[in-house]
Amino acid sequence: MAAIDTLCPGCDARLCLEAGGPVPVCPGCHQPFPAQAPPPARQTVISGCTVCGGEAFYLQKDFNQNLGCLIFIVGAVLAPFTYYLSLLVGLALDLLLYLVLPYAALCYTCRSIYRGYPRNPEHTAYDPNTAWIHRPKDGPWARGGSSSVPPEAGEPQSPQT
Numbered sequence: 802m803a804a805i806d807t808l809c810p811g812c813d814a815r816l817c818l819e820a821g822g823p824v825p826v827c828p829g830c831h832q833p834f835p836a837q838a839p840p841p842a843r844q845t846v847i848s849g850c851t852v853c854g855g856e857a858f859y860l861q862k863d864f865n866q867n868l869g870c871l872i873f874i875v876g877a878v879l880a881p882f883t884y885y886l887s888l889l890v891g892l893a894l895d896l897l898l899y900l901v902l903p904y905a906a907l908c909y910t911c912r913s914i915y916r917g918y919p920r921n922p923e924h925t926a927y928d929p930n931t932a933w934i935h936r937p938k939d940g941p942w943a944r945g946g947s948s949s950v951p952p953e954a955g956e957p958q959s960p961q962t
């Protein structure tokens with residue numbers, strides 16, 4: 802099922818927009834969300850963000866980091882009892898999960914996660930320079946300190962005078 806995982810620009814609540822679903826309403830501020838997930842089509846790839854209008858995306862394995870950590874911890878805890886075989890099994894499980902999981906496309910600007918859409922061949926892995934170019938400059942996505950753009954990736958931000 803194609804869906805977009807995004808944050809409400811008004812209140813930062815997490816929203817899941819399902820393709821073909823009803824008009825989404827934000828669970829935080831109870832406002833109808835202004836964007837809807839486009840229906841997935843075999844010929845249609847994601848080229849523009851329906852949430853913020855951004856045009857740059859990067860690909861990321863849709864991998865649940867917490868699950869990966871959990872598998873590793875369980876393997877480590879069981880290690881003394883299994884002659885450390887559980888560590889190997891955990892590693893193999895992590896690797897397998899990683900290999901079978903599909904790619905998700907993430908918008909550089911608003912960090913919306915597009916799942917279940919055909920992969921756009923123009924999309925590549927995360928690039929800090931592209932992230933800097935397409936960082937949210939204004940609008941609701943500009944605020945918030947969760948941006949992981951390294952400052953050395955572009956012109957330095959001038960201090961407030």
Ligand SMILES: [Zn+2]
Nearest residue numbers: 809812827830
């Ligand atoms: Zn909201």
Ligand SMILES: [Zn+2]
Nearest residue numbers: 850853908911
């Ligand atoms: Zn976007």
